[in-house]
Amino acid sequence: MGILTPAVKENAGKIKNNRSSDTVMEYVMYAIAVVFLVILMYPLYFIVIASFSDPSAVAGGQVWLFPKGFTLDGYKELLKHQNIWIGYRNTILYTVVGTIIGLAVNISAAYALSRKDLAGRKFLSLFFIFTMFFNGGLIPTFLTIRDLHMYDTFLVMVLPFSVGVYNIIVARTFFQTSIPGDLWEAAQIDGCGNLRYFAQVVLPLSKAIIAVLGLWIAVGHWNSYFNALIYLKNPDLHPLQLILRNILITNQMQSGMGTGEAAQIALRLANMMRYSVIIVATVPIMCVYPFVQKYFNQGVMIGSVKE
Amino acid sequence: MRSAGTSPGRMFGQMKRNWGLYLLLLPAVVLTLLFAYKPMYGILIAFKDYSPALGIADSPWAGFKYFEKFFNSYQFSNTIKNTLIISLYSLVTFPIPVMLALMVNQMRPNRFRRFFQTVSYMPHFISTVVMVGLMMILLSPSTGLVGNLYSLFGKEAPDLMGSAGLFSSVYVWSDVWQHVGWDSIIFIAALSAVDPSLYEAATVDGASRWHKIRYIDIPMLMPTAVTLLILRVGGLLGVGFEKVYLMQNDLNSTSSEILSTYVYKIGLLSSQYSFSSAINLFNTVINFILLIIVNQISKKMSENSLW
Numbered sequence: 001m002g003i004l005t006p007a008v009k010e011n012a013g014k015i016k017n018n019r020s021s022d023t024v025m026e027y028v029m030y031a032i033a034v035v036f037l038v039i040l041m042y043p044l045y046f047i048v049i050a051s052f053s054d055p056s057a058v059a060g061g062q063v064w065l066f067p068k069g070f071t072l073d074g075y076k077e078l079l080k081h082q083n084i085w086i087g088y089r090n091t092i093l094y095t096v097v098g099t100i101i102g103l104a105v106n107i108s109a110a111y112a113l114s115r116k117d118l119a120g121r122k123f124l125s126l127f128f129i130f131t132m133f134f135n136g137g138l139i140p141t142f143l144t145i146r147d148l149h150m151y152d153t154f155l156v157m158v159l160p161f162s163v164g165v166y167n168i169i170v171a172r173t174f175f176q177t178s179i180p181g182d183l184w185e186a187a188q189i190d191g192c193g194n195l196r197y198f199a200q201v202v203l204p205l206s207k208a209i210i211a212v213l214g215l216w217i218a219v220g221h222w223n224s225y226f227n228a229l230i231y232l233k234n235p236d237l238h239p240l241q242l243i244l245r246n247i248l249i250t251n252q253m254q255s256g257m258g259t260g261e262a263a264q265i266a267l268r269l270a271n272m273m274r275y276s277v278i279i280v281a282t283v284p285i286m287c288v289y290p291f292v293q294k295y296f297n298q299g300v301m302i303g304s305v306k307e
Numbered sequence: 308m309r310s311a312g313t314s315p316g317r318m319f320g321q322m323k324r325n326w327g328l329y330l331l332l333l334p335a336v337v338l339t340l341l342f343a344y345k346p347m348y349g350i351l352i353a354f355k356d357y358s359p360a361l362g363i364a365d366s367p368w369a370g371f372k373y374f375e376k377f378f379n380s381y382q383f384s385n386t387i388k389n390t391l392i393i394s395l396y397s398l399v400t401f402p403i404p405v406m407l408a409l410m411v412n413q414m415r416p417n418r419f420r421r422f423f424q425t426v427s428y429m430p431h432f433i434s435t436v437v438m439v440g441l442m443m444i445l446l447s448p449s450t451g452l453v454g455n456l457y458s459l460f461g462k463e464a465p466d467l468m469g470s471a472g473l474f475s476s477v478y479v480w481s482d483v484w485q486h487v488g489w490d491s492i493i494f495i496a497a498l499s500a501v502d503p504s505l506y507e508a509a510t511v512d513g514a515s516r517w518h519k520i521r522y523i524d525i526p527m528l529m530p531t532a533v534t535l536l537i538l539r540v541g542g543l544l545g546v547g548f549e550k551v552y553l554m555q556n557d558l559n560s561t562s563s564e565i566l567s568t569y570v571y572k573i574g575l576l577s578s579q580y581s582f583s584s585a586i587n588l589f590n591t592v593i594n595f596i597l598l599i600i601v602n603q604i605s606k607k608m609s610e611n612s613l614w
Contacts, residue, residue: 018515061455109335112328120320136346137587140575144346160342193326223434241436248440286432
């Protein structure tokens with residue numbers, strides 16, 4: 001203790017005082033955290049128990065903490081709706097193919113842009129970044145797609161909008177900060193070209209960024225309905241989200257107006273399915289996240305705003 | 308950087324040596340040219356009387372006719388007002404993920420913290436369609452959770468989804484619920500980069516937890532926060548189409564018609580291509596100007612800027 005300066009000794013009293021105020025703060029903080037958890041989790045939990053409950057019990061407000069009148073009718077009803085399964089199949093196809101294309105296009109472009117010895121690097125970066133802030137807009141883009149005969153095709157869902165400038169920037173920063181420049185010099189001496197170096201050295205070192213971007217792109221494909229709404233007409237090509245829209249939203253809005261017997265039956269079926277359909281549509285994509293989670297706090301995302 | 312492009316001969320040699328890098332860039336460049344730059348040419352139809360039979364180049368010029376039409380229509384002030392209300396309201400909630408990150412950063416790295424983080428990310432993976440469906444279910448005054456809560460107290464619930472006055476609140480707070488955890492990731496990553504010796508030194512100097520947050524954590528987050536804020540302001544008139552469009556109904560239409568939904572309705576639902584493009588272009592240009600102004604202000608005041 002002899003080495004402590006007088007200023008530190010004086011502070012020791014302050015530190016003690018701070019300890020007790022810190023403890024109070026900690027209790028308050030954990031209390032807030034628990035309230036926060038309840039607000040976030042309860043709506044999701046409610047959907048889960050409602051999906052296993054008797055629809056009339058749910059509508060009557062009897063379902064709070066546990067399923068009431070346990071039933072699997074909601075899920076059985078789902079099985080009968082073929083268009084849901086067509087949508088499911090389409091969404092899986094769009095997500096898988098779209099994610100592969102998106103990763104290939106964005107990761108390779110990002111790597112090239114991360115190399116300081118790329119002539120014209122500044123111009124090429126600007127070429128991409130400009131499109132983040134300025135674009136042709138809905139109708140000109142629509143006309144372009146139509147002129148290229150991509151309207152109402154499988155391709156329109158996976159190819160045209162696969163370049164994500166934000167993704168490229170994040171990946172570029174990742175390459176700049178975590179792939180040592182010496183590696184490339186060493187590889188060059190060994191007579192290794194750019195392409196082989198990229199495939200055999202860079203990619204194996206980049207699992208984190210591939211996982212993170214892959215998740216972003218996959219979630220985007222799984223969840224979006226905009227492109228399908230604009231560019232698809234054929235119901236056999238519709239993704240799950242467009243079909244969900246009919247079940248969850250369009251039906252519900254019309255339900256207030258329809259009075260005929262057919263409308264009543266349609267409404268009852270829709271009500272029965274709406275909880276189970278939410279579960280079936282959301283659980284798969286949520287399951288992907290834990291596999292990728294470990295990469296997220298590693299500062300991959302911070303790259304996006306650093307440069 | 309300087310050495311890269313000094314003499315054309317050297318630059319050419321470098322390009323030749325790095326041909327593999329250009330090959331890696333090729334797919335992204337081609338896709339961007341086709342689906343981002345080519346539609347920009349199509350913006351011309353905003354100044355023309357576009358007819359599909361004649362094509363973009365041969366359609367007759369219309370000058371600023373469609374811009375005037377928009378400025379004189381009653382939807383002009385209405386859509387701009389609604390768009391601005393929603394985006395300014397969202398902007399006000401910008402500090403919430405920052406506060407959440409500060410809180411998570413104070414938690415000890417244990418099971419609870421991991422659980423808390425995982426749960427707070429989960430709602431982000433819900434698609435827009437499911438989210439709006441969820442809101443219709445939970446906020447319904449007759450059968451939803453909100454309705455049941457009110458009836459517990461013997462009161463009549465407000466129709467949250469069918470109220471023009473509450474539209475922006477429902478939109479913004481449901482967004483906060485869904486994305487607050489996800490949006491906080493980037494700030495948590497920024498905080499994890501703080502040098503632990505700073506905290507130790509602060510403890511020795513008698514700083515409380517609160518002091519450490521105030522004088523270490525918050526300054527540490529500023530560059531990240533400012534960059535994200537600039538991007539948000541640049542998108543002030545760019546409120547996304549997907550969620551608003553799904554939330555629209557006859558009851559809330561006076562406050563739920565925003566620029567992007569109006570562009571869609573005029574353009575694709577009623578096929579007024581030129582008129583729709585004019586509105587869209589107006590929107591893009593204002594966004595672009597806002598971004599430049601905010602970036603300039605930020606450059607002067609805090610040395611943070613996008614370029």
